[in-house]
Amino acid sequence: xxxxxxxxxxxxxxxxxxxxxxxxxxxxxxxxxxxxxxxxxxxxxxxxxxxxxxxxxxxxxxxxxxxxxxxxxxxxxxxxxxxxxxxxxxxxxxxxxxxxxxxxxxxxxxxxxxxxxxxxxxxxxxxxxxxxxxxxxxxxxxxxxxxxxxxxxxxxxxxxxxxxxxxxxxxxxxxxxxxxxxxxxxxxxxxxxxxxxxxxxxxxxxxxxxxxxxxxxxxxxxxxxxxxxxxxxxxxxxxxxxxx
Amino acid sequence: xxxxxxxxxxxxxxxxxxxxxxxxxxxxxxxxxxxxxxxxxxxxxxxxxxxxxxxxxxxxxxxxxxxxxxxxxxxxxxxxxxxxxxxxxxxxxxxxxxxxxxxxxxxxxxxxxxxxxxxxxxxxxxxxxxxxxxxxxxxxxxxxxxxxxxxxxxxxxxxxxxxxxxxxxxxxxxxxxxxxxxxxxxxxxxxxxxxxxxxxxxxxxxxxxxxxxxxxxxxxxxxxxxxxxxxxxxxxxxxxxxxx
Numbered sequence: 001x002x003x004x005x006x007x008x009x010x011x012x013x014x015x016x017x018x019x020x021x022x023x024x025x026x027x028x029x030x031x032x033x034x035x036x037x038x039x040x041x042x043x044x045x046x047x048x049x050x051x052x053x054x055x056x057x058x059x060x061x062x063x064x065x066x067x068x069x070x071x072x073x074x075x076x077x078x079x080x081x082x083x084x085x086x087x088x089x090x091x092x093x094x095x096x097x098x099x100x101x102x103x104x105x106x107x108x109x110x111x112x113x114x115x116x117x118x119x120x121x122x123x124x125x126x127x128x129x130x131x132x133x134x135x136x137x138x139x140x141x142x143x144x145x146x147x148x149x150x151x152x153x154x155x156x157x158x159x160x161x162x163x164x165x166x167x168x169x170x171x172x173x174x175x176x177x178x179x180x181x182x183x184x185x186x187x188x189x190x191x192x193x194x195x196x197x198x199x200x201x202x203x204x205x206x207x208x209x210x211x212x213x214x215x216x217x218x219x220x221x222x223x224x225x226x227x228x229x230x231x232x233x234x235x236x237x238x239x240x241x242x243x244x
Numbered sequence: 245x246x247x248x249x250x251x252x253x254x255x256x257x258x259x260x261x262x263x264x265x266x267x268x269x270x271x272x273x274x275x276x277x278x279x280x281x282x283x284x285x286x287x288x289x290x291x292x293x294x295x296x297x298x299x300x301x302x303x304x305x306x307x308x309x310x311x312x313x314x315x316x317x318x319x320x321x322x323x324x325x326x327x328x329x330x331x332x333x334x335x336x337x338x339x340x341x342x343x344x345x346x347x348x349x350x351x352x353x354x355x356x357x358x359x360x361x362x363x364x365x366x367x368x369x370x371x372x373x374x375x376x377x378x379x380x381x382x383x384x385x386x387x388x389x390x391x392x393x394x395x396x397x398x399x400x401x402x403x404x405x406x407x408x409x410x411x412x413x414x415x416x417x418x419x420x421x422x423x424x425x426x427x428x429x430x431x432x433x434x435x436x437x438x439x440x441x442x443x444x445x446x447x448x449x450x451x452x453x454x455x456x457x458x459x460x461x462x463x464x465x466x467x468x469x470x471x472x473x474x475x476x477x478x479x480x481x482x483x484x485x486x487x488x
Contacts, residue, residue, distance in 0.1 A: 125467025
């Protein structure tokens with residue numbers, strides 16, 4: 001059993017909380033029974049399980065594991081009351097290709113919102129999610145938790161949204177941008193079947209150079225006195241409209 | 245200027261973080277520029293403003309205020325980086341009457357979700373929100389923050405949901421319960437104009453004795469592999485469907 005906080009492995013695991021190191025190593029860490037069960041059910045590669053002494057977990061065949069002391073587990077965990085199970089997962093490297101339904105997220109930094117958007121995109125039958133530059137990393141611990149495992153169900157891409165809009169358009173996708181000005185109420189627009197919806201952050205909205213790439217601007221009417229909708233809420237209403 | 249943490253006023257303010265004391269005193273505390281501006285714009289009674297030394301805030305006429313030291317402000321604030329402005333607000337005591345669109349929340353304890361549901365109900369043009377027994381208090385600090393001020397725009401009631409369902413039904417309201425079993429996909433149900441929607445917590449759903457009171461059971465189809473939707477997301481999709 002691994003008990004030293006100075007152990008090289010423990011140091012590596014802790015580094016996985018940093019985006020830079022996740023990118024370098026092409027790995028990330030998931031925590032808790034639900035997330036570990038979800039990754040084991042998926043096609044993603046589990047490099048190693050980390051199990052706190054005394055935690056009951058059915059060991060899957062062929063996957064290396066390390067038993068650690070409670071002190072070590074607490075040191076590598078990001079949750080306040082860790083469940084004693086974590087996994088090091090290898091990032092999947094998929095090529096992007098246009099699909100029927102795409103969610104694009106422009107510069108949203110709140111991890112709970114991004115995770116909930118990924119979970120909702122999965123639920124709404126979307127085919128992929130693209131996280132634009134300036135958004136929180138999809139493999140951030142809080143994002144992963146908010147996805148409730150959907151991170152393993154739906155392909156996630158990251159990068160400059162404009163570079164994804166071009167191939168989507170060439171494939172006949174209609175691009176909608178969720179904005180507040182010069183926009184159509186969503187109920188008035190009929191989805192074409194091949195659709196992408198862009199949502200932006202609550203304060204600034206979608207960056208203008210990206211809005212200009214969209215075929216249509218759409219908004220969700222505010223009937224009461226609220227100033228705006230939470231971005232995950234807006235994304236959900238629009239995704240279910242596009243799917244229906 | 246008030247500098248002592250032992251001052252009786254400071255002790256009273258701190259007590260407002262507890263539900264029991266909010267109920268006894270019929271008061272609650274809101275923090276930050278946005279929330280204080282929202283309450284001042286509303287018809288709610290601001291009993292007192294609390295201003296940290298050095299905070300610039302245009303003082304409204306006729307409202308008492310107390311200047312406090314940074315140390316005192318930090319002691320009464322719930323946020324990590326307080327903005328230096330807070331208000332003691334008197335709870336409104338409205339009588340309930342059936343209205344066209346009602347959101348009912350059964351035993352949801354997550355403050356972010358309940359606050360977001362209130363904000364979204366306001367945005368979607370709902371007339372009132374009812375927080376069932378077992379739900380987090382609407383005047384909890386985190387709930388208030390997540391409402392983004394909508395707490396001052398839409399009437400909130402609390403108590404046993406069954407006691408509200410009866411008068412709503414007598415007024416001709418159709419009650420929908422959001423469930424997973426024996427339910428219609430929401431897209432297949434047409435709203436009647438007078439509608440109430442009940443949402444429950446993500447783990448247990450709506451309590452059975454409350455589901456039995458509903459006229460219709462409705463669900464949001466899951467097209468992908470996600471197990472469920474976040475309750476605030478589900479509420480939003482259903483509220484915008486009822487409004488449209």
